[in-house]
Amino acid sequence: MISTNLEQYKSKRQQKLAQKQSQLKPSTYTTQTPFRDAERNFKSRLPPPDFSNVIDFYNLDQCNDELKNRIIKIELKVELGENGESENLFGDYKELKEEEKDFIKGGRRTAYLFKDLPGFIFIPNPFTPKAQKHIIKRCLRDFAKYPNKGNLDTHYLLPKEGLWNLHENIVNNDLNENHPQYFIPLKASVIGPTNDSFLNEEQGEQCSSFSQPRPEPPPSSGVPILTSSQLIKKIRWTTLGYQYHWPTKTYHLDKRLSFPKDIELLTTFVIKSIYGVKFITSEKKENEEKYFINDYDHKKWKPEAGVVNYYQLKDNLMAHVDKSEINMEAPLISFSFGHTCIFLIGGSTRDIAPIALYLRSGDISIMCGPCRANFHGVPRILEGTLPKYLEPYYDNDSEWNTYGDYMSSARINVNVRQVF
Ligand SMILES: O=C(O)CCC(=O)C(=O)O
Numbered sequence: 001m002i003s004t005n006l007e008q009y010k011s012k013r014q015q016k017l018a019q020k021q022s023q024l025k026p027s028t029y030t031t032q033t034p035f036r037d038a039e040r041n042f043k044s045r046l047p048p049p050d051f052s053n054v055i056d057f058y059n060l061d062q063c064n065d066e067l068k069n070r071i072i073k074i075e076l077k078v079e080l081g082e083n084g085e086s087e088n089l090f091g092d093y094k095e096l097k098e099e100e101k102d103f104i105k106g107g108r109r110t111a112y113l114f115k116d117l118p119g120f121i122f123i124p125n126p127f128t129p130k131a132q133k134h135i136i137k138r139c140l141r142d143f144a145k146y147p148n149k150g151n152l153d154t155h156y157l158l159p160k161e162g163l164w165n166l167h168e169n170i171v172n173n174d175l176n177e178n179h180p181q182y183f184i185p186l187k188a189s190v191i192g193p194t195n196d197s198f199l200n201e202e203q204g205e206q207c208s209s210f211s212q213p214r215p216e217p218p219p220s221s222g223v224p225i226l227t228s229s230q231l232i233k234k235i236r237w238t239t240l241g242y243q244y245h246w247p248t249k250t251y252h253l254d255k256r257l258s259f260p261k262d263i264e265l266l267t268t269f270v271i272k273s274i275y276g277v278k279f280i281t282s283e284k285k286e287n288e289e290k291y292f293i294n295d296y297d298h299k300k301w302k303p304e305a306g307v308v309n310y311y312q313l314k315d316n317l318m319a320h321v322d323k324s325e326i327n328m329e330a331p332l333i334s335f336s337f338g339h340t341c342i343f344l345i346g347g348s349t350r351d352i353a354p355i356a357l358y359l360r361s362g363d364i365s366i367m368c369g370p371c372r373a374n375f376h377g378v379p380r381i382l383e384g385t386l387p388k389y390l391e392p393y394y395d396n397d398s399e400w401n402t403y404g405d406y407m408s409s410a411r412i413n414v415n416v417r418q419v420f
């Protein structure tokens with residue numbers, strides 16, 4: 001168990017809590033699996049997590065040698081944002097202010113692999129702030145609305161133009177939010193729980209806001225009446241392309257919506273950039289060198305389904321494997337925006353200890369090949385990590401302020417899959 005130094009807690013209440021936890025019998029914390037152990041560490045508020053083994057790709061020098069030895073730095077086959085359409089989507093490097101150049105530390109052609117995790121690829125942020133803002137706006141304004149299915153549709157009858165548009169109108173016109181017109185009416189037939197907890201940890205998958213797969217919540221009578229600005233903070237996920245049915249963990253093959261063109265293009269550039277990346281380790285197995293090569297090329301790539309996850313600071317996503325896709329060969333491409341999170345990537349069972357790494361705004365993580373069958377999750381969003389350029393009132397972009405306010409307590413993840 002992590003030792004407790006009571007001096008580090010400011011308030012009496014915190015000290016008491018920490019003392020109580022430290023006195024719990026070790027059996028209370030008996031190891032379930034190494035993956036659960038890691039989740040428990042990062043979810044803990046008191047005592048705070050042990051971050052010493054978290055890989056920070058932006059400060060690899062500070063990693064211990066054992067971790068560093070597991071990482072391979074590679075060059076992408078194509079530079080992201082090099083020219084033309086790609087430049088528009090990742091952003092024009094030339095437009096960056098001098099102090100912003102630092103944001104794209106990887107030079108847009110760098111990626112990292114792990115020797116003992118074939119199929120996992122990490123690309124440090126290749127996006128300019130402007131390009132990140134474009135995708136965040138798309139996620140809030142355009143994706144979290146009809147006809148895409150989202151978590152709130154079970155409980156609320158949402159405006160056709162989308163909750164975000166309504167919210168923006170209220171903010172921009174300075175209307176009184178408490179005006180009854182802006183209460184979101186409940187669906188008469190489906191009523192859900194008072195908070196976002198569906199299952200507790202002991203029941204299996206989740207202790208706070210949402211799990212993967214996310215079950216339909218059981219009926220209860222406590223869905224609160226909320227204003228639009230309260231409700232936007234309750235958005236947890238929405239689906240792009242093929243709509244996903246969480247209770248049965250299958251795609252609705254008859255509910256195929258067209259996939260957003262910009263996200264499709266973005267992923268196609270990523271696919272091109274990672275085609276052929278490989279490593280060969282010196283470990284010999286039956287006289288063969290152990291190696292990994294990603295041979296999924298852009299001609300095979302069809303982005304057909306996507307999930308956008310909207311995290312608030314207290315949210316987490318428990319260990320899971322994404323295996324609903326019929327095509328498990330195709331890479332799953334995942335983009336992070338907003339606050340930094342801890343991402344855990346493990347093996348084919350929870351008994352394999354996961355690697356922990358920071359995903360910062362703009363970072364891209366890819367699971368391909370054997371890694372498609374690996375457990376992964378997001379046990380923690382880190383407070384105080386929103387990049388300055390995503391804060392409201394940072395520069396003269398007044399349209400951004402409403403988005404910036406939302407991002408002050410959020411992380412958004414867009415992940416894209418090929419189904420067939
Ligand atoms: O938020 C993330 O980075 C991961 C999301 C994820 O694993 C999923 O939606 O399946």
Ligand SMILES: [Fe+2]
Nearest residue numbers: 320321322376
């Ligand atoms: Fe996932």
